Amino acid sequence: MDAKTTNPLAxxxxxxxxxxxxxxxxxxxxAMQQAGQRANPYHVWxxxxxxQQTTVQAVKPYFQKFLVTWPTVVDLAAAPVEDxxxxxxxxxxxxxARNLKRCAEAVANDHGGLFPDTEEGLRTLPGIGDYTAAAIAAIAFDRPAAVMDGNVERVISRLYAISSPLPASxxxxxxxxxxxxxxxRPGDFAQAMMDLGATICTPKRPACALCPFNGHCLALRxxxxxxxxxKAPKKQKPLRQGAAFVAVSPEGEIFLRRRPASGLLGGMTEVPNTAWTARQDGGTTADHAPFSADWxxxxxxxHVFTHFELRLTVFRAVTARSSDASGWxxxxxxxxxxxxxxxxxxxISVAIPTAFNGADMNSPAMKRKSR
DNA sequence: AAGCCGTGGTA
DNA sequence: TTACCAAGGCT
Structure with a gap:
């Protein structure tokens, strides 16, 4: 390690x-890098x-599924957005997910299927902000970009005992x-900082005795x-209410709609439902159903979203399969x-308990959230 | 630039 | 139970 280019702490x-x-x-x-292997930019991206704002454990199965389905960024660019x-x-x-698809198309169509290899180039792509651009540049392209995520913020704030609150700091x-x-090794340094934040310099009860920085950490001293x-104080979540309508045909089909492309759950599939309102006195009755039936x-x-909690009353009806242009x-x-x-x-699980048999919907944790 | 945007795990 | 929060970005 060159002492001129790598400081003692790093x-x-x-x-x-x-x-x-x-x-x-x-x-x-x-070890594999030592043997000459490089990170795949598509995999890193x-x-x-x-x-982003998601745990390693939650990501793992999705990452594997995406790679099997779309082995290259060009494959992903060619995929139907619904898929x-x-x-x-x-x-x-x-x-x-919408930006992921747009980004793949940009890489495939405007960059010959290759990701830009600089922070600035990456930063222009949809869904790639300051953090992600720096992370890809450092990890996939060995650029000495300053990578700062929530882990790094925690490590740095403790190492230097930063006295001003986030996000101003x-x-x-x-x-x-x-x-x-x-x-x-800027990529390894970035990943090392994040591993340290995830495994040692944790939000609660950090394992300072095991920390490689415990001789330098001002907050510890x-x-x-x-x-x-x-951190700046955060606001509490308001409660919103609404109703959802699960229509089942005698043939065992369910009526679904597509949500608007942007906004909450944008572009995702839904069962018909009312507007989710902060009012406590309405919007949860069957008079708001999409069509008349024996609800x-x-x-x-x-269900708890980022900025509000939702209480959804679920209605079910068996009804003849009607043609309705608003859904399918x-x-x-x-x-x-x-x-x-x-x-x-x-x-849907509340209305049709067997709908997602074998899936998490019937787990004790999920049942506790539904009554 | 502050609010919008999901979900599941943890203590 | 409640509160926090995890490899943030967009508008």
């Missing part, structure tokens, strides 16, 4: 990473987008990351690391192929 962290790095499906570990949305269903933040912390990022980073109340779904009838045993967000799967 060198120390890289040594820790060589011994304690996580093995992840999209990652090429230090796909994993980084999936990992991509259906494959993404359950991961959340569905604008990511971001530029200060970004400057610290820029200083620390080495010319050699002077304060309580658990109190960092400081029977069959339960309630509680889908066999109940074919729902797995649909782009149904989790809240819709919950609602």
């Amino acid at each position: 060198a120390h962290l890289l040594g820790w990473y060589d011994r304690h790095h996580r093995d992840l499906p999209w990652r090429v570990g230090p 796909l994993s980084e987008v999936m990992l 991509v949305m259906a494959a993404w269903a359950g991961l959340g933040y569905y604008a990511r 971001k530029p200060i912390m970004k400057g610290k990351v820029r200083e620390l990022t080495p010319i050699e 002077e304060f309580d690391p658990e109190n960092f980073p400081l 029977q109340s069959c339960g309630t779904v509680i 009838w889908e066999p109940v045993d074919h729902l797995e192929a649909q782009a149904l967000p989790t809240v819709m799967k919950k609602a």
Whole structure:
């Protein structure tokens, strides 16, 4: 390691990473890189987008499924967007899936199927912001980009005992990351910082005794690391209510619609439902049904979104299959192929308990959320 | 630039 | 139970 290009702190962290790095499906570990293997930019990009505000555990099966279905970015660019949305269903933040598809098309059509190899070039693509551009540039292209995500913010805020709250403190912390990022192995350094934040420098009860920075951490020396980073207070979530209508035909089909392309659950599939209102006194009765039928109340779904909590009253009716241009009838045993967000799967499960047999919908945790 | 945008795991 | 929050981006 060159002392001129790699500061002592970064060198120390890289040594820790060589011994304690996580093995992840999209990652090429230090040993394999030593043997000349490089990270695949498509894999790095796909994993980084999936990992935005999402846990490693949740991402793993989706990452594998996407790679099997679409082995290259050109394959993904050629895929029907409905297929991509259906494959993404359950991961959340569905604008990511729409942008993923748009980004793949841009790479395939405007960049000859190759990702730009600089932070600036990557930053112009849909769904790639400051963090993701830096991460891909560092991990896939060995660029010394300053990679800062929530993990890095936590590590840096503790290492330097940053006294101002997020998000205002971001530029200060970004400057610290820029200083620390080495010319050699910038991708490993970024991943090392994130591994450290995920496994040692955790939000609660950090394992400071095991931390490679425990001799340099100002928060550990002077304060309580658990109190960092400081954060601006957050608002509480309002409650919204509505009703959902599960219409089943005698042939065993269910009536579905497509949601508008943008906004909440944009482009995803739904059962008919009322507007979700903050009012406590209406919108949950059968008079708001999409068409008249013998609607029977069959339960309630509680679902928590990012900025509100939803209480959904579910109605069910068996009704002759009518032609309705606003949607389509889908066999109940074919729902797995649909782009149904989790809240819709919950609602359908309340009306048709066997709809997602074998899936998570019937887990004790899921049942507890529905009454 | 602050609000919008999902979901599941953890303590 | 409730609260927090995880490899953020877009408008």
